Amino acid sequence: MLMRADSNVKPSVLVIEDERDLAEEIRSELQASGHVVQLAENREEGLRAARAGGAAVMVMDRMLHGEDGLAIIETLRNEGNSMPVLVISALSSVDDRIRGLKAGGDDYLVKPFELRELTARVEALSRRAGDARATRLRVGPLEMDLVERTVRRGDRRVDLLPREFKLLEYFMRHPNQIVTRAMLLEDVWNFKFLPQTNVVDVHISNLRRKIDEGGEARLIVNVRASGFKLHVDD
Amino acid sequence: MWTIEVLRARAFRLALAFALTITLATSGAFYLIYLRVTTADVAWVEALLIDESAKSVGDSEDRLRRALDLRLTRDLRRLDYVALFDGNGALTTGNVPTMPAIAVDGRAHLVREFPVPGSNDRTDSAIFVARRRPDGGVLLLGRSLLEVYALREAVSRALAIALAPTVLLILAIGLFFAGRGSRRLARIHNKIADIMNGDLGARLPETGEGDDVDKVASAVNLMLDEINRLLDQLKSVGDNIAHDLRSPLAVARAKIEGGLAREATVEDLRAAMADALDHLDRAAVTIAALLRISAVENGPREKTFEEVDLSAICAGVFDFYEPLAQANALDLTLDAPKPTLVRGDQDLMREAISNLVDNAIKFTPAGGKVRIEAATVDGRPLVRVSDTGRGIPPQERERIFRRFYQVERDGRSSGHGLGLSIAETIAKLHGFNLTVEDNNPGARFELRGADKASLALETARS
Numbered sequence: 001m002l003m004r005a006d007s008n009v010k011p012s013v014l015v016i017e018d019e020r021d022l023a024e025e026i027r028s029e030l031q032a033s034g035h036v037v038q039l040a041e042n043r044e045e046g047l048r049a050a051r052a053g054g055a056a057v058m059v060m061d062r063m064l065h066g067e068d069g070l071a072i073i074e075t076l077r078n079e080g081n082s083m084p085v086l087v088i089s090a091l092s093s094v095d096d097r098i099r100g101l102k103a104g105g106d107d108y109l110v111k112p113f114e115l116r117e118l119t120a121r122v123e124a125l126s127r128r129a130g131d132a133r134a135t136r137l138r139v140g141p142l143e144m145d146l147v148e149r150t151v152r153r154g155d156r157r158v159d160l161l162p163r164e165f166k167l168l169e170y171f172m173r174h175p176n177q178i179v180t181r182a183m184l185l186e187d188v189w190n191f192k193f194l195p196q197t198n199v200v201d202v203h204i205s206n207l208r209r210k211i212d213e214g215g216e217a218r219l220i221v222n223v224r225a226s227g228f229k230l231h232v233d234d
Numbered sequence: 235m236w237t238i239e240v241l242r243a244r245a246f247r248l249a250l251a252f253a254l255t256i257t258l259a260t261s262g263a264f265y266l267i268y269l270r271v272t273t274a275d276v277a278w279v280e281a282l283l284i285d286e287s288a289k290s291v292g293d294s295e296d297r298l299r300r301a302l303d304l305r306l307t308r309d310l311r312r313l314d315y316v317a318l319f320d321g322n323g324a325l326t327t328g329n330v331p332t333m334p335a336i337a338v339d340g341r342a343h344l345v346r347e348f349p350v351p352g353s354n355d356r357t358d359s360a361i362f363v364a365r366r367r368p369d370g371g372v373l374l375l376g377r378s379l380l381e382v383y384a385l386r387e388a389v390s391r392a393l394a395i396a397l398a399p400t401v402l403l404i405l406a407i408g409l410f411f412a413g414r415g416s417r418r419l420a421r422i423h424n425k426i427a428d429i430m431n432g433d434l435g436a437r438l439p440e441t442g443e444g445d446d447v448d449k450v451a452s453a454v455n456l457m458l459d460e461i462n463r464l465l466d467q468l469k470s471v472g473d474n475i476a477h478d479l480r481s482p483l484a485v486a487r488a489k490i491e492g493g494l495a496r497e498a499t500v501e502d503l504r505a506a507m508a509d510a511l512d513h514l515d516r517a518a519v520t521i522a523a524l525l526r527i528s529a530v531e532n533g534p535r536e537k538t539f540e541e542v543d544l545s546a547i548c549a550g551v552f553d554f555y556e557p558l559a560q561a562n563a564l565d566l567t568l569d570a571p572k573p574t575l576v577r578g579d580q581d582l583m584r585e586a587i588s589n590l591v592d593n594a595i596k597f598t599p600a601g602g603k604v605r606i607e608a609a610t611v612d613g614r615p616l617v618r619v620s621d622t623g624r625g626i627p628p629q630e631r632e633r634i635f636r637r638f639y640q641v642e643r644d645g646r647s648s649g650h651g652l653g654l655s656i657a658e659t660i661a662k663l664h665g666f667n668l669t670v671e672d673n674n675p676g677a678r679f680e681l682r683g684a685d686k687a688s689l690a691l692e693t694a695r696s
Contacts, residue, residue: 112521163553189554192581193526194519195592196653199558206557225511 011056011126012036016046016072017088018064026059029115030122047072050083057126059118060105062089070103077104084125088113116226120178127174139175140232142211142219144168153211153219164207171220171230180227204228249408253401260400264393268386275382276361280342283363287340287375291365298373299327315351315360315376321369330374338364338372345376359383418447434462478520482513489513523652530582530659539577539664544617545570545608547584552606555591563600566591570608576615576683578664586660586668589653590619590679598623598676615666615683622676631670657681 013035017023027037038055040046043064050058050072060069073085087105101108107121137144143152149165151158160168170188171179181200185191204220212218221231290298295318302316306329317328325331329351336343343362350356362376421439428436437458438451486509493506552568559566576583587606594604602622609616626634635658654668661668661681671678 110525112518114518189550190581191554191584191588193585193588193656194522195588197558197592197596199555199592202558202561205561224508225515 010034010036010123012038012054013122013126014038014040014046014049014055014058016040016043016049016058016060016064016069018042018061022061025115026118029119033119033123035122043067043069043072047075050076050081051079055083057122058083058085059122060085060087062087070099070105073104086118086121086125088118116178117180117182120180120183120226123177124174124179124183127177137169137172139172139230140219142168142172142230142232144172151211153213153216156213158210160207160210163203164210167203167207168211171228175230175232178223178226178229183227246408246412249404249412252408253404256404257397257401260397261393264389268389271385271389272382275385276379279361279377279379280363283361283375283377284340284342287363287365287373291340291367291373295326295369295371302327313378313380315362315374315378317372317374318367319372319374321371323372326371328374330376333364333372333374334362334376336362336364338366340365344379415447422447422451429458434458434465479517482516482520486510486513486517520652523656527652527656527659530656530663539579541575542578542580542583544574544576544583544587544615545572547580547587548606548608548617551584551587551591554588555595559595559604562595562598564595564598565603566595567603567605568607569605572609574608574610574615574617576664582660582663586657586681587617587619589657590617590681593653594619594621594623594677594679597621602676617681618678619681620673620676620678622673625672625675625677626670628672634670635668 010033013030015023015026015030015037017026017039018041023039023041027039030037038049040049041064046058046060046064046069049055060072062069070087073087076083076085084106085104086107086109087101088109088111090111106125109118109121135146137146141154144150144165146169149162151160151165151168166188167184170184182194184200184203185194208218208220211220219230219232221229223229290301293301298318302318305314305316315328315330317330317333318326319333320326323333331351334345334348336345340363343364344359345362346359347357348360350358359379360376361379362374364372364374366372418439418441425436425438437455440448440451440455442448489506489510493503496502498506548570549568552566556566591604591606598604598621604619604621607616607618607620635654657679658668660666665684667680667682667684669680669682671680
């Protein structure tokens with residue numbers, strides 16, 4: 001099966017956040033990157049909007065007017081609604097994160113966070129719907145065989161170390177999306193923290209050296225102050 | 235009031251209860267003795283009287299009379315009663331003018347309020363035995379219980395004499411201990427008041443006797459030491475945070491201000507904004523690291539710990555950092571051939587080890603070596619990260635684990651200076667020790683677990 005690069009139609013996002021200012025910030029940031037945003041202020045409103053089904057992704061504050069928002073996710077999951085949810089929370093202990101994910105949240109972001117990080121994760125979530133069982137990935141000139149563990153760029157075979165293969169696979173599953181360093185650390189290396197050194201950048205530049213040879217176009221580009229993007233023209 | 239405090243004190247109440255118990259027990263013992271003595275005495279008198287009356291009742295009147303007279307003559311203490319009544323009930327001989335109201339059956343009878351013969355109003359309690367003679371007369375033998383009552387009185391008096399000082403002594407001892415205890419508590423109370431009023435250097439008095447109060451005082455003092463240490467740390471952290479956040483914020487502010495002040499082009503403004511953003515990001519990284527420490531400190535506890543393999547984690551960290559080491563022309567090696575199993579949090583352990591490796595790579599100049607080892611040594615898990623950098627001078631080894639401390643090494647110091655603090659916090663959470671030693675040259679960080687028993691204890695305490 002093939003997983004193709006997504007089209008540029010951005011999914012609409014439901015934001016459940018009781019803090020007005022933050023909600024507005026999130027709205028304008030998401031709108032700036034092309035999403036339609038729907039705001040809800042409390043649990044009831046949020047649940048109603050989620051059931052109405054207009055949104056493809058939900059961003060939800062863990063604490064809503066002093067109540068635990070995780071109940072919304074649990075309710076939705078019990079109703080068979082599998083809309084991806086990004087939980088944001090001021091609770092920063094590791095246990096809370098685990099509880100948030102167990103309750104059915106798909107990703108977890110701790111305040112204070114960068115709005116770009118939020119946007120990148122919302123986009124990653126909205127496209128996660130893509131097929132996880134694919135055995136071959138193709139993005140632009142890149143082709144990856146997940147069974148044989150081989151990669152080709154056009155006709156050229158690219159030899160990658162296992163860690164480089166994992167990294168490229170992540171990019172190919174999120175084509176044309178901003179991928180932040182934190183996302184790579186969490187999803188590729190299972191690191192729940194940011195190292196102080198530029199170790200991620202070194203991994204990326206090693207990978208780049210192998211997939212871009214000679215005069216070939218750069219496929220993984222830096223996105224200023226955010227992270228990276230596997231960029232291919234549709 | 236001091237006296238009321240004493241009376242309220244537990245020790246005093248205990249002394250009171252003790253005194254009461256002693257009184258009851260002693261009285262009980264005396265009563266038993268008294269009962270034994272008096273009943274034995276009475277029984278002996280009764281047996282004697284019955285026996286004598288039975289022997290002499292059949293004697294001739296003359297003989298009987300002489301015997302009775304002799305008996306009265308010998309009875310210097312006037313305890314004996316004897317009488318011989320004829321068939322008509324008239325007194326023939328003896329010192330009992332009228333027959334007491336008892337059955338003439340040869341058995342012993344107790345007669346109370348018996349009027350003493352020869353006196354007007356004195357009465358006595360006595361035991362009488364009456365027996366009918368063959369000629370129809372009645373032989374009456376009796377003995378006063380005066381002696382028995384005297385004994386009873388003596389016993390009671392002895393009891394009173396013995397009991398009073400005992401009770402007083404117990405009360406005095408109770409008062410003494412209660413007073414001492416409450417004085418000690420008052421001293422502790424005063425100290426606590428001092429501490430609450432801000433004298434954090436004050437400590438509860440310990441007598442060194444090792445009793446309950448001492449143990450509590452010593453525990454509280456240890457707690458105060460820890461609180462003091464944390465407060466000191468907090469204070470210096472506060473200062474450091476202010477400093478570390480101020481510089482990037484000041485630079486960001488200057489960039490924005492400069493951009494606004496100039497008649498700048500959009501390009502200039504963009505550049506200024508980008509610079510400002512970089513510095514704001516640096517401040518954010520610092521804040522994130524601080525939040526991380528408190529997240530770890532308030533983080534998972536023993537209940538969420540599972541068996542993790544430190545060797546496998548080291549292998550993962552090695553794999554992650556190898557490209558960076560290559561880029562810095564360092565020789566990064568891994569020596570973790572066997573599993574090193576501990577109970578812990580996988581993510582946090584990975585973070586701690588990564589911070590050590592991150593640090594080692596950062597501070598080792600090109601051409602140097604960084605080595606990661608994991609093994610179980612003497613039954614204790616050990617992770618060692620050694621480098622060939624400049625090392626850490628002995629006088630600074632203590633300080634590097636403090637928050638925000640950075641050794642100035644070759645001017646290459648970068649990052650937020652919290653990596654080692656985070657590693658140490660994680661180590662502590664797991665009951666591990668993080669130490670640094672000389673690697674000749676370079677630094678050698680060791681993350682060493684306690685043995686199994688003390689690990690359980692440490693985690694239970696935390």
